[in-house]
Amino acid sequence: MYPKTFDDLIYEFQKLPGVGAKTAERYAFTVLGWSDDEISELAETLVNLKKKVKKCTRCGNLTEDELCEYCKNTNRNQNIICVVQNPKDISVIESMQQYNGVYHVLDGLINTQKGVLPDQLNIKTLLNRVNEKTEEVILALDPTVEGETTSLYICKLLEGKCKVSRLAHGIPVGSHLDYTDAMTLLKAFEGRKSS
Structure with missing residues (x-):
């Protein structure tokens, strides 16, 4: 029904918890209407998420450093x-x-x-x-x-x-x-x- 690239995007959105076919389709149409800059920002944010966010070595919370904000807070x-x-x-x-x-x-x-x-x-x-x-x-x-x-x-x-x-x-x-x-x-x- 849709071009393959568009169907691929719908499929990827459906991997998110609680997102069914109709919601994924709505997300895909929304993203299709975005400017090139907005799409680039989203793509860059997703890449940075995988590159920078890791688990705190002490507690397992999310952080971009070795320790999360709670573990390194001396207060x-x-x-x-x-x-x-x-x-x-x-x-x-x-x-x-x-x-x-x-x-x-x-x-x-x-x-x-x-x-x-x-x-x-x-x-x-x-x-x-x-x-x-x-x-x-x-x-x-x-x-x-x-x-x-x-x-x-x-x-x-x-x-x-x-x-x-x-x-x-x-x-x-x-x-x-x-x-x-x-x-x-x-x-x-x-x-x-x-x-």
Whole structure:
């Protein structure tokens, strides 16, 4: 129906999460109407994304440097570590404007049905970060079966090494942190409990 190049663009847009055929087609028509400069800027941004953005060597968050902005910020409490599933969850927690510790990104959750095992997650580096100065590790994982499984696994590994807490269940079971409003998340942080 469309020229191959246009169909190829629709196909590429459909690779994005939540983008179906109609939305991808709408995106393709939008981009087709852009100026050469706008298309060049998008292409350059995508290339730079792959060249410059990497994982923080300490916590696994996204950064363009060796350490992310939270790990290198000396005003943050480096002895409280909030463990999250992915970098997107950090911005949700930061929206509360109440947490002043650092983060640790697991890059997923244990899910044996999908073949995701503990050794495939960023858990070993978390264990290496925890030391006698660590005041608390906060497990801020989705309240799903996978999140609970991962929390229990990490709790067992950190047993006797430091205080480990989990978010209170003010967040509905089965939901995701990135869909949680700041007030609900704040209440969950305030009501966290030791594991």
